[in-house]
Amino acid sequence: MTPASTTVATPPTPFQGSRAVGDPMNEDDGLRAAGRSPKRYALKVRTCSNECPPVDPAPKKARPAAAIAASTLPMLEVEVTGSDDGREKAALTIHSTVPRGFAIVDDACEGKKIIATRDFTRGDLLYVASCALLDLSSYEQRYELKIYSEDVENQDAGRRRLLDARVNTETHSVDDGHPLPVAGDGSSRLRQVYGWDSFMNHSCNANAHFPPLRRTRTESHYRAIAIRDIAAGDEVTCDYALFDYSYDDQDIEICVCGSEKCRGKMFGFHALSLREKVDILHLCDPEVREKFLASESIRVFQSRLPDGIGIVTSGDGQEKYLVSTHGFEVGDVIFENRIERIMKDCDLPSECLLEVDGVYHLLSIEEHFIHRTDYVEMIGFDCFMQHSCSPNAHQVYSSRDNYVVYATKSICRGGVITCDYMALDNEAVGLESQVTITFKCNCGEKNCRGILRC
Ligand SMILES: [Zn+2]
Numbered sequence: 001m002t003p004a005s006t007t008v009a010t011p012p013t014p015f016q017g018s019r020a021v022g023d024p025m026n027e028d029d030g031l032r033a034a035g036r037s038p039k040r041y042a043l044k045v046r047t048c049s050n051e052c053p054p055v056d057p058a059p060k061k062a063r064p065a066a067a068i069a070a071s072t073l074p075m076l077e078v079e080v081t082g083s084d085d086g087r088e089k090a091a092l093t094i095h096s097t098v099p100r101g102f103a104i105v106d107d108a109c110e111g112k113k114i115i116a117t118r119d120f121t122r123g124d125l126l127y128v129a130s131c132a133l134l135d136l137s138s139y140e141q142r143y144e145l146k147i148y149s150e151d152v153e154n155q156d157a158g159r160r161r162l163l164d165a166r167v168n169t170e171t172h173s174v175d176d177g178h179p180l181p182v183a184g185d186g187s188s189r190l191r192q193v194y195g196w197d198s199f200m201n202h203s204c205n206a207n208a209h210f211p212p213l214r215r216t217r218t219e220s221h222y223r224a225i226a227i228r229d230i231a232a233g234d235e236v237t238c239d240y241a242l243f244d245y246s247y248d249d250q251d252i253e254i255c256v257c258g259s260e261k262c263r264g265k266m267f268g269f270h271a272l273s274l275r276e277k278v279d280i281l282h283l284c285d286p287e288v289r290e291k292f293l294a295s296e297s298i299r300v301f302q303s304r305l306p307d308g309i310g311i312v313t314s315g316d317g318q319e320k321y322l323v324s325t326h327g328f329e330v331g332d333v334i335f336e337n338r339i340e341r342i343m344k345d346c347d348l349p350s351e352c353l354l355e356v357d358g359v360y361h362l363l364s365i366e367e368h369f370i371h372r373t374d375y376v377e378m379i380g381f382d383c384f385m386q387h388s389c390s391p392n393a394h395q396v397y398s399s400r401d402n403y404v405v406y407a408t409k410s411i412c413r414g415g416v417i418t419c420d421y422m423a424l425d426n427e428a429v430g431l432e433s434q435v436t437i438t439f440k441c442n443c444g445e446k447n448c449r450g451i452l453r454c
């Protein structure tokens with residue numbers, strides 16, 4: 001009996017992968033993406049007693065970025081071994097190499113987790129990876145996962161060192177859920193099988209997200225992007241809600257991610273509050289986002305930020321501000337804008353969504369719209385301009401639906417742009433704004449009027 005060995009969804013020669021660290025696919029791949037983002041399984045719900053020994057994570061010292069050369073090793077290979085005569089069941093082995101810049105550490109309390117071994121900056125490409133799409137029923141619902149690290153001591157490219165080998169079952173993979181291909185009964189039997197990054201833990205305030213790149217019959221490729229700065233030694237985490245609309249069978253009833261923003265549990269995207277959903281919507285798997293937008297009967301407006309303008313959110317997420325990204329002098333046009341009129345006789349919901357350049361915001365009709373007698377004005381990104389009793393900007397209406405915002409003081413780069421909410425009348429057509437909210441002004445100006453009704 002001679003064992004036959006075939007390789008599925010692998011590079012042509014072992015250890016010479018075509019998709020290595022630092023070899024990001026181009027943006028066109030992303031636009032063509034049809035696959036799903038990674039959905040990672042929790043190896044276990046993280047619980048921790050107070051007597052945890054201190055975590056010893058590894059290299060705290062960051063290596064200079066220039067020293068991090070692209071790895072030549074593939075991150076995921078699928079190996080199938082079986083017998084010619086069919087008397088033995090085929091066996092499946094997943095070989096996965098941890099890319100440079102990361103390590104898997106085994107913490108006595110929390111179990112295995114992934115940490116960064118160098119510093120990353122917000123927006124950095126952390127790595128490009130893929131998961132294998134496999135029908136595990138051909139392999140008795142099990143596979144061996146072998147994790148390697150690149151042998152950096154040995155300068156010969158292509159050397160790697162076995163770190164860990166374990167037999168995983170179907171429960172360590174993720175239901176693909178992709179519409180094609182399907183089994184005879186109409187259901188997909190494909191499972192998403194991940195390599196080294198299947199050890200990534202959930203956090204309600206994750207520091208990485210995973211836009212899909214492209215999907216083939218046997219693989220789904222994705223990027224890992226830093227949501228914020230990640231220092232060497234930090235755990236790299238993902239938010240499972242980004243990938244799972246309903247987190248069937250793998251609920252985390254008590255989340256101990258330790259984040260200040262911990263939601264306490266993880267039952268999938270659908271179980272989040274509307275605000276929580278909207279806050280992460282731009283990071284979600286496209287399928288999760290589409291499902292949300294199709295299922296919620298909420299109106300979505302769209303807007304684009306003009307040059308020189310940005311939106312920033314306060315640390316607690318409660319306030320949003322319009323800021324200048326390059327600075328303006330007195331008399332400068334800050335931006336021009338066009339309103340969208342919504343008649344009051346149609347059913348106005350109390351809340352709606354605004355998508356600004358791919359990021360979603362939850363709006364209140366009363367707070368974020370300008371109310372006229374017969375209609376309300378949707379003013380897009382400009383609804384985040386804050387009030388000041390001594391503002392640095394003033395809007396001038398040129399018609400019923402168009403206005404220009406001028407700087408009335410010089411505004412430095414990064415400065416908050418403000419207007420007077422008591423001066424929102426449209427003088428071009430003689431329309432007053434209606435009072436909808438009362439609030440206590442905290443502008444801090446000498447002439448602050450205190451309680452405002454506007
Ligand atoms: Zn949490």
Ligand SMILES: [Zn+2]
Pocket residue numbers: 388389390441442443444445447448449450
């Ligand atoms: Zn004030």
